[in-house]
Amino acid sequence: MTGVAFVSGGGGGIGAALCRALAHEYLVIAAGRNRERLDETVAAVAAEGRVAHAVELDVTDAARTAAVLDEVQASHGPIECLVGNAGVAISAPIGAPQGEDHLRRHLEVNFLGAVRPLEHLVPVWKAAGQGTAVFIASSAALMGYPYVSAYAASKHALLGYARSASQELRRAGIGVHTLCPHYVDSPMTDQSVARIVATTGRSAEEARELLAAQNPGGRLVTPDEVAAATMQVVRSNRTGIVLELPGGDPLVREPGQPLE
Numbered sequence: 001m002t003g004v005a006f007v008s009g010g011g012g013g014i015g016a017a018l019c020r021a022l023a024h025e026y027l028v029i030a031a032g033r034n035r036e037r038l039d040e041t042v043a044a045v046a047a048e049g050r051v052a053h054a055v056e057l058d059v060t061d062a063a064r065t066a067a068v069l070d071e072v073q074a075s076h077g078p079i080e081c082l083v084g085n086a087g088v089a090i091s092a093p094i095g096a097p098q099g100e101d102h103l104r105r106h107l108e109v110n111f112l113g114a115v116r117p118l119e120h121l122v123p124v125w126k127a128a129g130q131g132t133a134v135f136i137a138s139s140a141a142l143m144g145y146p147y148v149s150a151y152a153a154s155k156h157a158l159l160g161y162a163r164s165a166s167q168e169l170r171r172a173g174i175g176v177h178t179l180c181p182h183y184v185d186s187p188m189t190d191q192s193v194a195r196i197v198a199t200t201g202r203s204a205e206e207a208r209e210l211l212a213a214q215n216p217g218g219r220l221v222t223p224d225e226v227a228a229a230t231m232q233v234v235r236s237n238r239t240g241i242v243l244e245l246p247g248g249d250p251l252v253r254e255p256g257q258p259l260e
């Protein structure tokens with residue numbers, strides 16, 4: 001039986017590319033809140049002759065997350081690969097009135113929403129002596145940027161967790177990797193473009209160029225590049241790899257260690 005890969009945020013820009021790539025080696029479960037976008041991903045995977053299923057899930061719902069993971073395994077077999085990709089990025093100045101809610105929201109989705117599925121699967125993975133988790137963090141896990149302190153904090157938390165988890169779980173045969181893309185050409189970046197247009201009066205094209213110029217490679221990262229980097233770490237037989245995606249060749253920030 002084909003192993004299962006579970007992708008949160010499977011209906012998003014990066015999520016859809018992840019599902020298409022993973023579907024060459026796994027039966028894919030695309031999880032998220034928006035059914036329509038999930039169905040588009042499932043159709044894109046099917047158009048390539050592969051199989052994906054959509055599952056509605058809000059990753060901030062701990063009980064539903066556990067239930068969905070159990071249901072998926074009961075119906076389709078063991079989840080062997082987990083991609084924590086669901087995320088939100090809302091910019092706000094430090095000290096804004098909704099500060100604590102804003103911080104909590106980012107931690108709930110970007111940090112807890114990503115690590116909860118791994119925490120749920122670890123006992124089974126330990127028993128099986130295998131399993132791979134990949135977290136789609138951000139360059140904001142490696143450095144700070146103004147007006148996204150909540151987002152950066154949540155992504156730093158994710159990278160810190162992954163660094164510890166990769167060491168702790170290495171001898172159990174479980175790989176934990178982190179990808180840190182700079183601006184990606186996806187709906188999340190479209191929102192940033194819209195914000196720049198609204199606040200500065202620049203055109204959408206100028207705003208997009210402005211963001212692309214902030215990437216070390218001078219261009220936006222493509223969702224397919226994130227998916228290719230994910231496949232690279234999933235196939236690696238190592239754990240703890242941290243890749244930075246600058247808009248150009250991936251940079252190995254941390255090479256990780258061989259799995260035992």
Ligand SMILES: NC(=O)c1ccc[n+]([C@@H]2O[C@H](COP(=O)([O-])OP(=O)(O)OC[C@H]3O[C@@H](n4cnc5c(N)ncnc54)[C@H](OP(=O)(O)O)[C@@H]3O)[C@@H](O)[C@H]2O)c1
Nearest residue numbers: 009012013014032033034058059086087138183184186188
């Ligand atoms: N775009 C960039 O420049 C960039 C750069 C570095 C890292 N990243 C990271 O890449 C990941 C994917 O982002 P993207 O660029 O593909 O943006 P996107 O198209 O906006 O996708 C975000 C995905 O997260 C899902 N999501 C958000 N809140 C959720 C929740 N509570 N429960 C379940 N799913 C939820 C959304 O699905 P539903 O709305 O269906 O729930 C959507 O599929 C994020 O973690 C983001 O932080 C993006």
